[in-house]
Amino acid sequence: MKFCCQCGAPVELRIPEGDTIPRHVCVSCQTIHYQNPRMIVGCIAEWDEQVLLCKRAIDPRRGLWTVPAGFMENGETTYQGAVRETLEEANARVEIGMLYALYNIPHINQVYILFRARLLDLDFSAGAETLEVKLFREDEIPWDQIAFATVRNTLTQYYRDRRHGEHKFHMGTIEPIKKI
Amino acid sequence: MKFCCQCGAPVELRIPEGDTIPRHVCVSCQTIHYQNPRMIVGCIAEWDEQVLLCKRAIDPRRGLWTVPAGFMENGETTYQGAVRETLEEANARVEIGMLYALYNIPHINQVYILFRARLLDLDFSAGAETLEVKLFREDEIPWDQIAFATVRNTLTQYYRDRRHGEHKFHMGTIEPIKKI
Numbered sequence: 001m002k003f004c005c006q007c008g009a010p011v012e013l014r015i016p017e018g019d020t021i022p023r024h025v026c027v028s029c030q031t032i033h034y035q036n037p038r039m040i041v042g043c044i045a046e047w048d049e050q051v052l053l054c055k056r057a058i059d060p061r062r063g064l065w066t067v068p069a070g071f072m073e074n075g076e077t078t079y080q081g082a083v084r085e086t087l088e089e090a091n092a093r094v095e096i097g098m099l100y101a102l103y104n105i106p107h108i109n110q111v112y113i114l115f116r117a118r119l120l121d122l123d124f125s126a127g128a129e130t131l132e133v134k135l136f137r138e139d140e141i142p143w144d145q146i147a148f149a150t151v152r153n154t155l156t157q158y159y160r161d162r163r164h165g166e167h168k169f170h171m172g173t174i175e176p177i178k179k180i
Numbered sequence: 181m182k183f184c185c186q187c188g189a190p191v192e193l194r195i196p197e198g199d200t201i202p203r204h205v206c207v208s209c210q211t212i213h214y215q216n217p218r219m220i221v222g223c224i225a226e227w228d229e230q231v232l233l234c235k236r237a238i239d240p241r242r243g244l245w246t247v248p249a250g251f252m253e254n255g256e257t258t259y260q261g262a263v264r265e266t267l268e269e270a271n272a273r274v275e276i277g278m279l280y281a282l283y284n285i286p287h288i289n290q291v292y293i294l295f296r297a298r299l300l301d302l303d304f305s306a307g308a309e310t311l312e313v314k315l316f317r318e319d320e321i322p323w324d325q326i327a328f329a330t331v332r333n334t335l336t337q338y339y340r341d342r343r344h345g346e347h348k349f350h351m352g353t354i355e356p357i358k359k360i
């Protein structure tokens with residue numbers, strides 16, 4: 001951020017009075033521009049013993065598989081966002097169930113919020129940001145081609161829970177990958 | 181938003197190609213400025229049968245009571261945010277427990293995320309944005325002076341759960357108050 005989105009004057013990075021964190025503050029109108037984490041909302045869409053995965057048509061991680069999920073929009077709830085993303089990415093209709101996972105990813109200022117969901121019909125297809133949509137049984141999941149750590153962790157936990165006969169809410173934090 | 185925070189040129193509101201929602205797009209550098217909901221993170225800090233409430237020193241709802249909570253910051257997790265807010269507002273140290281409530285407030289683009297927490301000592305006091313900090317038993321809670329619907333709902337549910345001997349995660353949506 002270099003300019004004030006309210007008046008167009010330059011911003012400077014400084015700690016406002018009464019605050020503890022440097023913020024972008026307009027040198028002219030003094031507006032403080034806060035920046036906050038964003039939520040990614042999505043779901044594990046279930047059909048019998050299968051779950052719906054999407055092969056990404058866009059970066060990051062083009063060509064890898066993920067659950068339907070994306071940035072939550074203003075004016076919607078977390079579940080409405082998950083339903084919308086599933087419709088956009090997989091042209092699929094779901095009924096949202098329990099909150100299943102919340103993952104913090106502090107190094108990229110994101111929080112993943114994933115629900116369990118019931119796929120309502122088999123009339124799905126790839127949306128504009130998706131190359132392919134497919135249902136997978138546990139032994140068919142392409143574990144080495146999953147796009148994100150959040151999704152890999154959630155699916156691993158999901159099948160572990162299923163073997164134990166009880167789905168529980170999971171919470172965790174994803175650390176950056178350390179290059180050796 | 182009137183100006184591009186990257187280059188200072190004016191922005192216009194239009195639906196970018198491949199999108200479905202109007203966004204602020206820079207007329208010069210074409211940067212698309214997305215706006216997304218923000219998270220409020222906080223906790224129900226428990227001490228025996230009491231919970232910690234803060235009387236707000238700032239607007240909105242100055243003079244009314246709430247649990248320690250505030251906007252989640254970049255670079256932190258939801259629990260770190262709840263710990264930080266409790267320290268800032270009540271000078272109180274807590275150990276975060278289970279995720280207790282998630283409330284969507286779509287008309288103001290917010291998601292409330294509240295944890296149960298254990299207050300670690302009684303050495304608390306009002307922070308800069310707080311007039312007074314106090315522990316309350318259920319029959320002492322100032323129900324008609326609670327600042328926010330999310331907090332009133334969460335505390336109501338909290339005591340109901342306690343009577344049933346089991347605390348469960350709660351999720352809901354707060355609708356705008358309709359003026360008659």
